[in-house]
Amino acid sequence: MVQKMHPESLMMSYGYKPALSEGAVKCPIFQTSTFCFKSAEEGKAFFEVAYGLRDKKPAEELGLIYSRINNPDLEILENRLTLWDEAEECAVFESGMSAISTLLLEFLSPGDLLMVSSPLYGGTDHFVNHFLPKIGIDVIEFKPRQTYEDMTALIENSGKADKLAMIYLETPANPTNDLIDIQCCKEIAEKYSREDKKVYLAVDNTYMGPLWQHPLNLGADFVLYSATKYIGGHSDVIAGACLGSKEVMTRIKNLRTFLGNMAGPWTGWLLLRSLETLKVRMEQQAKNAEVIANFLNNHPKVEKVYYPGLLSADDEQYEIYKRQCSSPGAMVSFDIKGGEKEAFTFLNNLKLVKLAVSLGSTESLGEHPATMTHAGVEPHHRAAMNITDKLIRLSIGVENVYDLENDIGNALSKV
Ligand SMILES: *Cc1c(COP(=O)(O)O)cnc(C)c1O
8 A cells, every 4th residue: 555645755746747847856937928739629628627618527637828827836836735734725826915815805795794813914904904894894803712602692793693704713813822713613604604605714824834733624614824934934935825625716716817816936936945845944943932932931021921832731722722733833922021112122132033024934033013013903902912012023943042042032131
């Protein structure tokens, strides 16, 4: 019997046939906008499949047509990404935000109700609370630690329970590392689904994925990524991905074709290269983060550390963590003793850790959510989410961990 290989073994080869590219070991960059058909009949057949005019024949694959519809760098990348989440299909976009907004635009209609977890990534928060209401979509939000009963009460009290169309989550939440119970949300989605109207469950897995958490296996219909973060992993490319079943992804890919927000061949190629080292990078980052979280947790200038690995066993969040995540990840947030002044002094004195937003890269990054990534969130809303002036978010990279500890220790000593 042939043993099924692990994703990390397949990241260098899966879905690529050297014979189709002059024997090149690595997939070339197919920097072309369009592809030659062998005959007019072939062109006709490709379009019939691409535009859904007829079903694919057994073993028929979508032929290469035009790079807004498909391109080898993109298709191979999408096939490789499906392996980590055991998804049927994947669509890659030119940014995480375009993956998220395309999903919401395709699966929500005017009059619908969307329920979201909070806090959300700043860009998602803005799209959901400022753009979706303009097209007649109502949004309600719940907070970490709210129970099944709290959440169903929120839906009932909205007066639009029959219009619930999607539950959208981010777990662990950015920047607080709060965890949301995916299976509990699945039960709620099922409770409000009817034969003629399924309530979809979507999870932004940027913080943990695709290595340490697999929302599709926990009942989600969609998993989303800012591939700018761990998947890209080198702070040199903006990209996004959405994965799910063939049925739902056909709809996503159709809208992507007409919005034209697919990733280009160069982005696809960069991400193919990144995927080869995804696992070794992320594992080293998680190892370093554990050391840094413990260092901060014992530091006199630090008030509180937000990191799943430090949850105590009697915390209800601990149970969710154990059920959903196979690692505490590599994002560490903490409250410094003091406020904005102390936080800025710390950030201004970091040398190895760069003062920048974004996360998941080989180099460590630090930022101040209240005035940077989450500056656009209403102040009272920010306070409710525990994003205060003393909160600092660190993304831990692959550097030597003692150099990181020294750098962070030095910066804290200047406060
Ligand atoms: C960065 C990020 C996004 C947005 O992705 P872009 O690639 O910047 O468009 C969405 N969700 C989370 C959790 C993020 O960290």
